[in-house]
Amino acid sequence: MRAGVRTYWKLVVSGFRQESHYRLAAFAGLVANVTFGFLKAAILFATVRASGGHLAGYDVGSMSAYVWLSQGMLGMVNLSGTHELGERIRSGDVAVDFARPVDIQGSYLARFVGARVFTLLPRGLPSVVVGALTIGMTMPATAQPYLLGGVSIVLGIASSFGCVYVIHVLGFWLVETRGLQLLYMVVSGFFAGLFVPLPLFPSWLHDAAYATPFPSVMMTPINVLSGQLTGLAAWHSVLVQVAWLAGVLLLGRVLTSAGLRKLEVQGG
Amino acid sequence: MADPASALLAPYKAVLASRIRAQRSYRASFALDLGSSLLVGLVELAEVWILFHNVTVLGGMSFPSIALVFGLADMAFALADLACGHCDRLPTYVRAGTLDVFYLRPQPLLAQLVASDISLRRLARCPVGAAALGYGLVAADVQWSPATIALLAVTFLSGCAIFSALFICAAGLQFFLINGAEMTNAFVYGGRYAATQPARVWSGALKVVFGMVFPVVFAGYLPVLRVVDLPSPHPFPEWAGWAAPLAAVWAWLFAIACWRCGVRHYQGAGG
Amino acid sequence: MTIIETERLTRQFVRRSRGLRRSPGRSRSLLTAVDDVTLRIEPGESVGYIGANGAGKSTTIKMLTGILVPTSGRVRTCGLDPVRQRRLLASRVGVVFGQRSQLWWDLPVRESFEILAAIHRLPARAGAMRQDELVEQLEMGAFLETPVRQLSLGQRMRAEVAAALLHSPELVILDEPTIGLDLLSKQRLREFLVAERGRHGTTLLLTTHDMGDIARLCERVLVIDHGRLAYDGSLAGLSRTVGAQRVLVVDLTESLPDLNDIPDTRHLGSEGNGLRQRLAFDAEQTTAARVLSAVSKRAEVRDLSVEEPDIEDVVRRIYSAHR
Numbered sequence: 104m105r106a107g108v109r110t111y112w113k114l115v116v117s118g119f120r121q122e123s124h125y126r127l128a129a130f131a132g133l134v135a136n137v138t139f140g141f142l143k144a145a146i147l148f149a150t151v152r153a154s155g156g157h158l159a160g161y162d163v164g165s166m167s168a169y170v171w172l173s174q175g176m177l178g179m180v181n182l183s184g185t186h187e188l189g190e191r192i193r194s195g196d197v198a199v200d201f202a203r204p205v206d207i208q209g210s211y212l213a214r215f216v217g218a219r220v221f222t223l224l225p226r227g228l229p230s231v232v233v234g235a236l237t238i239g240m241t242m243p244a245t246a247q248p249y250l251l252g253g254v255s256i257v258l259g260i261a262s263s264f265g266c267v268y269v270i271h272v273l274g275f276w277l278v279e280t281r282g283l284q285l286l287y288m289v290v291s292g293f294f295a296g297l298f299v300p301l302p303l304f305p306s307w308l309h310d311a312a313y314a315t316p317f318p319s320v321m322m323t324p325i326n327v328l329s330g331q332l333t334g335l336a337a338w339h340s341v342l343v344q345v346a347w348l349a350g351v352l353l354l355g356r357v358l359t360s361a362g363l364r365k366l367e368v369q370g371g
Numbered sequence: 372m373a374d375p376a377s378a379l380l381a382p383y384k385a386v387l388a389s390r391i392r393a394q395r396s397y398r399a400s401f402a403l404d405l406g407s408s409l410l411v412g413l414v415e416l417a418e419v420w421i422l423f424h425n426v427t428v429l430g431g432m433s434f435p436s437i438a439l440v441f442g443l444a445d446m447a448f449a450l451a452d453l454a455c456g457h458c459d460r461l462p463t464y465v466r467a468g469t470l471d472v473f474y475l476r477p478q479p480l481l482a483q484l485v486a487s488d489i490s491l492r493r494l495a496r497c498p499v500g501a502a503a504l505g506y507g508l509v510a511a512d513v514q515w516s517p518a519t520i521a522l523l524a525v526t527f528l529s530g531c532a533i534f535s536a537l538f539i540c541a542a543g544l545q546f547f548l549i550n551g552a553e554m555t556n557a558f559v560y561g562g563r564y565a566a567t568q569p570a571r572v573w574s575g576a577l578k579v580v581f582g583m584v585f586p587v588v589f590a591g592y593l594p595v596l597r598v599v600d601l602p603s604p605h606p607f608p609e610w611a612g613w614a615a616p617l618a619a620v621w622a623w624l625f626a627i628a629c630w631r632c633g634v635r636h637y638q639g640a641g642g
Numbered sequence: 643m644t645i646i647e648t649e650r651l652t653r654q655f656v657r658r659s660r661g662l663r664r665s666p667g668r669s670r671s672l673l674t675a676v677d678d679v680t681l682r683i684e685p686g687e688s689v690g691y692i693g694a695n696g697a698g699k700s701t702t703i704k705m706l707t708g709i710l711v712p713t714s715g716r717v718r719t720c721g722l723d724p725v726r727q728r729r730l731l732a733s734r735v736g737v738v739f740g741q742r743s744q745l746w747w748d749l750p751v752r753e754s755f756e757i758l759a760a761i762h763r764l765p766a767r768a769g770a771m772r773q774d775e776l777v778e779q780l781e782m783g784a785f786l787e788t789p790v791r792q793l794s795l796g797q798r799m800r801a802e803v804a805a806a807l808l809h810s811p812e813l814v815i816l817d818e819p820t821i822g823l824d825l826l827s828k829q830r831l832r833e834f835l836v837a838e839r840g841r842h843g844t845t846l847l848l849t850t851h852d853m854g855d856i857a858r859l860c861e862r863v864l865v866i867d868h869g870r871l872a873y874d875g876s877l878a879g880l881s882r883t884v885g886a887q888r889v890l891v892v893d894l895t896e897s898l899p900d901l902n903d904i905p906d907t908r909h910l911g912s913e914g915n916g917l918r919q920r921l922a923f924d925a926e927q928t929t930a931a932r933v934l935s936a937v938s939k940r941a942e943v944r945d946l947s948v949e950e951p952d953i954e955d956v957v958r959r960i961y962s963a964h965r
Contacts, residue, residue, distance in 0.1 A: 282403030468742025
């Protein structure tokens with residue numbers, strides 16, 4: 104590693120600062136998040152009530168927690184698949200990134216985490232507050248779920264970056280990564296449990312979802328934070344997140360060095 | 372150029388024809404785009420289906436009835452998105468100066484914006500909606516009569532108009548929200564999501580927003596209640612099921628008002 | 643009929659400056675981009691519109707074409723109200739924005755022209771003839787089938803000019819048409835505009851940072867500074883007003899002492915022991931050729947160049963003359 108922890112911390116802070124300039128955008132995102140939140144809450148509460156008040160481990164209070172935590176996390180994780188790296192690879196500007204004395208994947212990751220943690224302030228927390236005040240939600244009363252949940256959220260943010268990075272790094276070989284990005288957008292949201300929580304999935308689809316890294320991006324942090332998963336089960340799913348994160352980052356790393364070799368051989 | 376109508380439309384046809392040629396010339400990426408669009412439709416349908424995997428009746432509706440709602444609304448949205456989906460990327464047009472270029476051409480600005488692009492890949496969503504609609508018509512308890520067929524046809528056309536109006540509305544508001552364009556997603560994509568739900572489950576506020584201001588409830592749910600003969604939830608009267616054209620007229624009046632305000636703001640009239 | 647007519651034309655913008663401090667009532671300052679501008683341009687004139695960046699050139703053009711509504715004052719373009727009668731006006735004006743394209747980047751140049759012909763409802767035969775004329779005059783035959791995104795800057799600018807002229811407008815507004823072009827492309831474009839004006843009597847209004855554009859294309863110059871019209875008259879008169887001088891730079895084969903005594907010039911400086919000397923002269927009083935021949939009598943001239951006065955500099959001088 105060519106750069107120390109301090110360098111990466113500075114990148115995290117710079118991402119955080121940069122994001123803080125887009126206030127109208129953050130507010131716009133909040134309005135959209137909250138609107139979707141009310142629609143999701145309406146249909147999911149009706150589903151819980153239609154099955155007699157208890158469904159797949161949810162009651163109305165915990166379903167509300169799912170709805171508003173998922174809306175709050177929407178601004179933090181990358182489920183759209185867009186990232187500036189794709190354009191930089193297409194235009195050849197990526198050569199500049201390679202020339203810098205910091206690791207390309209590490210520096211993008213640090214800035215991404217910084218920027219996305221910022222959205223917690225104008226988008227994430229307000230979404231949850233709106234939901235809590237208007238509908239109410241059941242949240243854990245002890246500290247541990249919040250601490251472990253915080254870790255889990257950061258792991259989710261990083262995992263979503265790791266996946267998106269892999270997609271765009273494939274741009275070294277593919278002419279057009281937009282199709283892949285669209286594919287990611289559709290599949291990741293569905294399997295991350297964006298519109299319907301994964302416990303409601305039929306078992307075969309549930310298993311299919313957990314064969315991908317996407318539950319680690321959103322469903323796991325929500326489950327840990329809301330106390331849906333506790334004790335050993337919570338620790339276990341956080342470990343699974345760590346494993347997925349390591350996996351996608353490693354894949355991205357291997358592809359990066361292969362891409363760099365290709366760049367050096369062909370001169371861009 | 373035989374009749375005046377075709378002469379009137381010739382400028383728009385020339386632009387749109389070139390857009391279609393351009394999209395089809397990148398065959399591989401166009402095929403992938405079609406595939407992704409189809410998958411979007413499938414996932415959206417799956418999200419409805421999963422709920423019915425857990426319960427049999429939701430908001431007073433069975434799965435076949437909700438499939439009717441989904442099919443009507445989703446097809447209408449897909450076609451509106453095909454024709455007008457690019458309108459809610461207005462900030463891109465402003466930043467690239469494309470909008471200023473529209474000012475230099477002798478057609479109305481809104482007509483130029485609508486005719487400036489077309490997303491053929493959205494066509495791939497139609498089969499999903501059509502399949503849901505077909506399944507619903509066979510499996511649900513449909514009261515067949517000539518009036519039912521007329522209702523479905525009128526609803527579908529009005530639905531296309533309603534969703535198109537939402538895109539125009541978004542474009543008008545984005546003149547004010549150049550850096551916050553995402554806000555309009557609340558009623559454009561939120562409207563699509565709302566239109567596929569049984570509105571009986573909504574709170575009062577949602578009924579006002581998606582039943583009156585952005586009247587997507589008329590694009591599927593209310594008409595389907597008439598088709599399968601179920602009672603309308605408060606505050607919608609039974610005849611509201613037939614009122615999709617009225618909702619479409621309202622949506623367009625609202626959209627054009629938004630567009631006018633937006634353009635006035637852009638030109639800087641009235642501060 | 644007067645082609646462009648403005649009376650006390652004014653445009654203000656509200657600028658909200660958002661500070662970090664939360665003062666009650668965010669500071670809103672009023673910026674006057676165009677300030678009380680009255681001018682008339684008659685058919686067939688060729689007018690240069692110059693000023694520093696942010697002086698109000700683009701704002702004026704936007705008001706002339708109906709993109710912006712004036713805050714106060716009156717504007718008529720081709721006898722029409724640009725905002726209310728925008729669509730009528732659009733068929734009589736052609737605009738080239740140096741920074742924004744009228745063409746479709748993914749289509750060949752020819753197809754862009756065909757769409758524009760349909761947009762302006764040109765009759766098939768007349769449209770084709772006009773296109774052929776422009777293709778020939780602007781030498782675009784070689785890249786007519788090339789997609790716009792693959793064109794060089796010079797080629798693209800020629801295509802943009804053709805696109806703006808396709809419907810034979812009586813007024814052509816060019817916003818920085820030569821920015822970024824190499825010398826040859828600039829030269830070609832200027833020659834074309836001179837010829838086009840000769841053939842069709844087109845009125846030209848162009849903004850530019852290049853004095854060469856003004857010298858070769860315009861007989862009248864408008865200078866705008868901080869939104870106000872600071873000068874309206876001939877280019878020669880402008881030079882007189884501000885004493886804008888051209889500079890002849892000569893490279894000599896042998897070292898000479900400073901050339902202080904060449905008639906009608908002012909010695910600005912020497913480099914390399916007098917091997918290169920810079921002489922300022924006023925185009926009203928003498929010519930570059932006369933200065934050159936006077937220098938040649940002292941020593942052999944190996945190389946030379948003529949520096950045009952810098953527009954920013956001219957504007958600065960006008961501004962200080964005004965105060």
